[in-house]
Amino acid sequence: xxxxxxxxxxxxxxxxxxxxxxxxxxxxxxxxxxxxxxxxxxxxxxxxxxxxxxxxxxxxxxxxxxxxxxxxxxxxxxxxxxxxxxxxxxxxxxxxxxxxxxxxxxxxxxxxxxxxxxxxxxxxxxxxxxxxxxxxxxxxxxxxxxxxxxxxxxxxxxxxxxxxxxxxxxxxxxxxxxxxxxxxxxxxxxxxxxxxxxxxxxxxxxxxxxxxxxxxxxxxxxxxxxxxxxxxxxxxxxxxxxxxxxxxxxxxxxxxxxxxxxxxxxxxxxxxxxxxxxxxxxxxxxxxxxxxxxxxxxxxxxxxxxxxxxxxxxxxxxxxxxxxxxxxxxxxxxxxxxxxxxxxxxxxxxxxxxxxxxxxxxxxxxxxxxxxxxxxxxxxxxxxxxxxxxxxxxxxxxxxxxxxxxxxxxxxxxxxxxxxxxxxxxxxxxxxxxxxxxxxxxxxxxxxxxxxxxx
Amino acid sequence: xxxxxxxxxxxxxxxxxxxxxxxxxxxxxxxxxxxxxxxxxxxxxxxxxxxxxxxxxxxxxxxxxxxxxxxxxxxxxxxxxxxxxxxxxxxxxxxxxxxxxxxxxxxxxxxxxxxxxxxxxxxxxxxxxxxxxxxxxxxxxxxxxxxxxxxxxxxxxxxxxxxxxxxxxxxxxxxxxxxxxxxxxxxxxxxxxxxxxxxxxxxxxxxxxxxxxxxxxxxxxxxxxxxxxxxxxxxxxxxxxxxxxxxxxxxxxxxxxxxxxxxxxxxxxxxxxxxxxxxxxxxxxxxxxxxxxxxxxxxxxxxxxxxxxxxxxxxxxxxxxxxxx
Numbered sequence: 001x002x003x004x005x006x007x008x009x010x011x012x013x014x015x016x017x018x019x020x021x022x023x024x025x026x027x028x029x030x031x032x033x034x035x036x037x038x039x040x041x042x043x044x045x046x047x048x049x050x051x052x053x054x055x056x057x058x059x060x061x062x063x064x065x066x067x068x069x070x071x072x073x074x075x076x077x078x079x080x081x082x083x084x085x086x087x088x089x090x091x092x093x094x095x096x097x098x099x100x101x102x103x104x105x106x107x108x109x110x111x112x113x114x115x116x117x118x119x120x121x122x123x124x125x126x127x128x129x130x131x132x133x134x135x136x137x138x139x140x141x142x143x144x145x146x147x148x149x150x151x152x153x154x155x156x157x158x159x160x161x162x163x164x165x166x167x168x169x170x171x172x173x174x175x176x177x178x179x180x181x182x183x184x185x186x187x188x189x190x191x192x193x194x195x196x197x198x199x200x201x202x203x204x205x206x207x208x209x210x211x212x213x214x215x216x217x218x219x220x221x222x223x224x225x226x227x228x229x230x231x232x233x234x235x236x237x238x239x240x241x242x243x244x245x246x247x248x249x250x251x252x253x254x255x256x257x258x259x260x261x262x263x264x265x266x267x268x269x270x271x272x273x274x275x276x277x278x279x280x281x282x283x284x285x286x287x288x289x290x291x292x293x294x295x296x297x298x299x300x301x302x303x304x305x306x307x308x309x310x311x312x313x314x315x316x317x318x319x320x321x322x323x324x325x326x327x328x329x330x331x332x333x334x335x336x337x338x339x340x341x342x343x344x345x346x347x348x349x350x351x352x353x354x355x356x357x358x359x360x361x362x363x364x365x366x367x368x369x370x371x372x373x374x375x376x377x378x379x380x381x382x383x384x385x386x387x388x389x390x391x392x393x394x395x396x397x398x399x400x401x402x403x404x405x406x407x408x409x410x411x412x413x414x415x416x417x418x419x420x421x422x423x424x425x426x427x428x429x430x431x432x433x434x435x436x437x438x439x440x441x442x443x444x445x446x447x448x449x450x451x452x453x454x455x
Numbered sequence: 456x457x458x459x460x461x462x463x464x465x466x467x468x469x470x471x472x473x474x475x476x477x478x479x480x481x482x483x484x485x486x487x488x489x490x491x492x493x494x495x496x497x498x499x500x501x502x503x504x505x506x507x508x509x510x511x512x513x514x515x516x517x518x519x520x521x522x523x524x525x526x527x528x529x530x531x532x533x534x535x536x537x538x539x540x541x542x543x544x545x546x547x548x549x550x551x552x553x554x555x556x557x558x559x560x561x562x563x564x565x566x567x568x569x570x571x572x573x574x575x576x577x578x579x580x581x582x583x584x585x586x587x588x589x590x591x592x593x594x595x596x597x598x599x600x601x602x603x604x605x606x607x608x609x610x611x612x613x614x615x616x617x618x619x620x621x622x623x624x625x626x627x628x629x630x631x632x633x634x635x636x637x638x639x640x641x642x643x644x645x646x647x648x649x650x651x652x653x654x655x656x657x658x659x660x661x662x663x664x665x666x667x668x669x670x671x672x673x674x675x676x677x678x679x680x681x682x683x684x685x686x687x688x689x690x691x692x693x694x695x696x697x698x699x700x701x702x703x704x705x706x707x708x709x710x711x712x713x714x715x716x717x718x719x720x721x722x723x724x725x726x727x728x729x730x731x732x733x734x735x736x737x738x739x740x741x742x743x744x745x746x747x748x749x750x751x752x753x754x755x756x757x758x759x760x761x762x763x764x765x766x767x768x769x770x771x772x773x774x775x776x777x778x779x780x
Binding site: 064065130144235 | 565577578579582583584585586599608611612613614615616617632633634635636637638640641642644645646648649650651652653654676677678739740743745773774775776
C-alpha cells in the first residue's frame with residue numbers, strides 16, 4: 001500500500017467517510033434485534049441445561065469413569081486455540097509492521113478477548129464441584145498443570161483486553177467528540193476510555209510505548225497458555241497423550257483455528273456492516289495465505305504426531321492409532337484431516353478460492369474440523385487405558401455426548417458471541433485512527449478530531 | 456509383630472468373660488475384626504491390652520486407647536478426622552502383596568469394599584481383571600486396588616491438594632476439598648480413580664455422619680473416590696476390607712518397616728521381603744516410574760484353572776492388544 005500523505009482536505013474527506021462507515025453499525029441496524037433475540041434464547045436453553053447438570057451432577061453427561069474428560073474439555077481446548085489468533089495478528093504481524101492487518105487487528109482482538117474470557121468458564125462448567133472454585137485460590141498447588149492453566153488464561157485474557165482497549169483510546173476520543181444520539185451511558189464509556197486523549201506528542205508516545213510492551217509480553221503468554229493446555233494431557237502417562245510434541249502441536253493447530261475464525265468474522269463484518277471498501281479481496285487474500293501457512297505447519301506436526309508412533313507401533317500406541325485410522329473414530333478422523341486440513345490447503349492455493357465467499361466457506365470447514373480435532377485428541381485416548389475396562393456397564397465403554405451436554409457445549413459459544421456482539425456494537429470494528437493513518441491521512445488531520453468540540 | 460500374632464492364636468480358643476463379650480459386641484457391632492489385630496503393633500509398649508471377643512467367635516487383643524475410640528459416643532469432629540487423616544499412622548509403611556496364583560475371581564474383595572465405602576455396583580475401589588499378556592501365555596485374574604504409588608502421578612497434578620500421600624504410604628482423597636476437575640483420573644495409569652457422577656449411594660444415616668477421610672464416607676456428588684487401603688481399619692488394627700473378605704488367601708497386607716505381612720485369609724504372618732524374593736514378586740508397569748506399594752506374585756501353579764463365562768481364553772474385548780499385531 002502506498003504511503004502518500006494526503007492533503008488536509010483530502011484527508012478530512014477520507015476520515016469522514018471512515019467515521020460514517022464505522023459508526024453506522026453502532027446505531028440500530030437491520031437484523032440486530034433478531035440476532036439478539038436468538039442469542040438470548042440460546043442462552044436460556046444453555047442456562048436450563050446447566051441447571052440440570054448442577055442439580056443432578058455430571059452424570060447427565062455421557063462422561064463416565066473412563067472417558068472422564070469429554071467434549072467440555074475438547075471445547076475448552078478449542079476456545080483457547082481460537083483465542084490465540086489475537087496474539088498472532090496483533091503481536092507477531094504487528095511487530096513486523098505488516099500494514100494489511102490494520103483493519104483486521106481489532107476483529108482478531110475481539111475474538112481473542114471473547115474466546116479467552118469464556119474459556120475459563122468452560123472449565124468451570126466441567127467441574128464436579130463448581131461451588132468450590134475458590135479452593136483453587138485457597139489451596140492452589142503450584143505443581144498442578146491446572147494451576148498453571150488458570151494463571152495463564154487469566155493473564156492472557158487481561159493482556160488481550162488491554163490490547164483491545166489501548167488502541168481504542170484515540171477512537172474513544174473521536175467517538176466522544178463526533179457521535180450523537182446514543183444513550184448517555186454509552187457516551188460515558190467513550191469519555192472514560194478516551195482518557196482525555198488530545199493527540200499530543202507525549203500521549204502518542206505513551207500510547208505506542210504501552211502497545212509495544214503489551215505486544216511483546218503477549219507472545220510468551222500466548223505460547224504459554226496453549227502449551228500449558230497441551231500439558232494437561234501430555235503430562236499424563238496415557239497412550240496418545242504422552243507426547244513431547246504436544247506443545248507446538250497445539251500452538252500450531254491454534255493458529256489454524258484462529259485464522260479460520262477471523263476469516264469468517266471478516267466476511268460477516270464486510271457483509272453485515274457494509275465494509276467492502278475496507279475488508280477487501282486483498283485482505284482476504286492475505287488472511288488466507290496466513291491460513292495456508294499455519295495449516296502447513298500444523299500438517300507437519302500432525303505427521304510427526306502420527307507417523308513416529310505409527311512406525312514403532314508400541315502396543316498402546318498401536319491400539320490408539322488403529323482406533324483413529326480404521327477403528328471407532330476412523331470416519332471422524334479422516335473427515336477432519338481431509339476437510340479440515342488437507343483440502344483447505346490445496347484449495348486455497350488457487351487465487352479464486354481466496355476471494356471472500358469461497359474462503360469463508362472453506363474457513364467454516366476448517367473451524368468445524370478444528371473443533372472435532374480437539375474431540376479426537378481428548379476422547380479416544382481415554383477409551384484404551386493401560387489396564388482393561390472391565391466389570392462396568394456398557395455405557396462406560398463408549399462416549400456420545402448427551403443432549404444436556406450439547407447445550408452446555410453450545411452455551412460458551414453463545415456467551416462468546418454475546419461478548420463479541422456487544423463489543424462490535426459499541427466500538428468501531430476497526431481502529432479509525434490507524435486505518436486513517438494507513439490510508440495516508442496526516443496525523444495533523446487526525447488530531448483535529450480530538451480537538452473539535454461537539455457541535 | 457509375630458509375637459503378637461502368636462498371642463492372638465493362643466487366645467483364639469480361650470473362653471472369655473461374659474462382660475468382655477458384651478463390651479466387644481457393642482463396640483464392634485460387626486464380627487469383622489477376626490484375627491486382623493495381628494497387625495496392631497507399635498502401641499503395645501504404652502498401653503494395656505484388652506481381650507475382645509468378636510461375634511464370629513474369635514478373640515482379639517486391642518489396646519485400651521483404641522477401645523475408647525470404638526466406644527466413643529461422641530464421634531470425632533470433622534477437623535479432628537481431617538487432621539489425623541492427613542497425618543497418617545506414625546511409623547508405618549503399608550504394603551500389599553497380591554498372590555495371583557490364588558485368585559479365582561470370587562470377587563468377595565470387591566463386594567466387601569463396595570459395602571464398606573457405600574459404593575454403587577459400577578464403582579470399584581478394587582476391581583478384578585481378566586488378563587492375558589500375550590497370545591501364547593495363560594490368562595489369569597488380577598485384582599487391582601489403588602497402587603498407593605510412592606511417586607503418585609495423581610497427587611502431583613491435583614490443583615487443590617485434595618488427593619495426597621501420607622507418611623504411612625497411603626494415597627487418600629479428601630472429598631471435602633475435591634473440586635471435581637478429574638485431572639487425577641487422567642493422570643492415573645492404573646484406572647484406580649472413580650468419580651461420583653451423580654448422587655452417591657446413601658446408606659441410612661449417611662446424611663448425619665461426619666465425613667471420615669479415612670473411609671471416604673459419606674460419599675459426595677461431584678467428587679473423586681478411590682481405594683484407601685482401608686485406612687480406617689488400619690487405624691484400629693485390622694486388615695483391609697478386601698484382604699479380610701478374600702476366601703482364597705490372595706491378599707497379604709502389612710508394614711514394610713516391620714518387614715511383615717499377614718494373610719487376610721489364613722492370618723499367617725511372614726516376612727514381606729522373603730515373600731517377594733521367594734515368589735518373584737513384581738509391581739505393575741514399573742517402567743512408568745510410579746513406584747507402587749502394591750506387589751504381585753505371578754500366576755504360576757494356579758490353584759484354580761482360568762475360566763470366565765465358560766471361556767478359558769480372552770476375547771478381543773478383554774484383551775484388544777492380543778488382536779492388534
